[in-house]
Amino acid sequence: MNLAEKVREVPDWPQPGVSFKDVTPLLSDPEALAYSIDRLAEWGKERKPDLVLGAEARGFILGAAIAREIGCGFVPARRPGKLPPETVSATYALEYGQNALELHPQMVPEGTRVLIHDDVLATGGTVEAIAKQLVEKLGGVVVGCCFLIELTFLNGRERLSDYDLRALIEY
Numbered sequence: 328m329n330l331a332e333k334v335r336e337v338p339d340w341p342q343p344g345v346s347f348k349d350v351t352p353l354l355s356d357p358e359a360l361a362y363s364i365d366r367l368a369e370w371g372k373e374r375k376p377d378l379v380l381g382a383e384a385r386g387f388i389l390g391a392a393i394a395r396e397i398g399c400g401f402v403p404a405r406r407p408g409k410l411p412p413e414t415v416s417a418t419y420a421l422e423y424g425q426n427a428l429e430l431h432p433q434m435v436p437e438g439t440r441v442l443i444h445d446d447v448l449a450t451g452g453t454v455e456a457i458a459k460q461l462v463e464k465l466g467g468v469v470v471g472c473c474f475l476i477e478l479t480f481l482n483g484r485e486r487l488s489d490y491d492l493r494a495l496i497e498y
Contacts, residue, residue, distance in 0.1 A: 331496045333359045334476065348476050348498065350446055354388060363495060364389060367444070367473045368396030370493045374470040376442035378402050380435075380462065382428060382453055383409070385446035389475065393444055402435065404428040404457055417460030419452040428453070430461055437466035448474040448494055451483030458490065 333353035340347045353359045371379065371393055378400040381390025387403055394401035407416065407427050414429040435441060441462045443454055458469045469490055477484065477494035484492060 328359065328362045330359060330363060330475070331498075334496065348447060348478075350385065350475055353475070363475060364392045364396060366495055367475075367493065368393045371442045371444075371471060371473055372397045374442055374491065375440060376470050377440045378435075379442045379444055380404055380430070380457060382443070382445040382457060386444050389446070390444040393442070393473070397442075399442075402430060404430050404461065415461060415465065417456035419456035419460075420450075426453070428457060428461070432465055435462055435465040435467040439465075439467040440470045441467045442470055443472040443490075444474070445472075446475050448472075448477040448483045448487075448492070449481045451481075451486030454483075454490075455486055458487075 330353060333356055335349040335352050337347040337349050376397060376399050379390050379394035380402045381387045382404050383406050391401040407429055410429055410431060413432065415432045416427055416429045418427045443457055445453055454472050462469050471491040472487060474494040476496045478498050
């Protein structure tokens with residue numbers, strides 16, 4: 328299946344010069360959605376995770392479904408102020424700004440095997456922050472990182488060279 332045909336490109340959004348990859352059409356197609364979940368879960372299952380950690384907000388969409396297919400738990404990494412205390416936080420730079428994600432520290436006990444999922448691998452800043460400032464800081468082990476899309480021209484894979492990566496679509 329050619330998943331790239333299901334992604335809508337939105338030029339100059341959210342700011343001039345950025346070409347946003349909108350996965351909404353892919354998600355609305357039942358065959359493309361099932362295919363994407365199956366492929367990412369198949370890859371993820373080989374890494375034997377205890378849980379899938381999905382980055383807010385689009386990482387939630389497939390992250391929980393991937394976890395269900397693998398047969399493990401799901402933990403959301405949320406924007407600040409969305410979870411009751413106590414939380415741990417990771418701050419990171421985006422290609423067009425800065426952001427932060429938080430989670431409950433008890434969700435990643437020492438030794439937990441974590442598969443990180445986000446919709447797009449761009450510069451790698453989001454997943455690097457999740458891996459180093461959240462999962463590894465809490466004593467978890469990142470067993471892989473999976474994405475719907477990789478923007479290869481932003482070299483995020485190089486930034487995440489310590490981790491096993493999988494993306495279904497490359498631009």
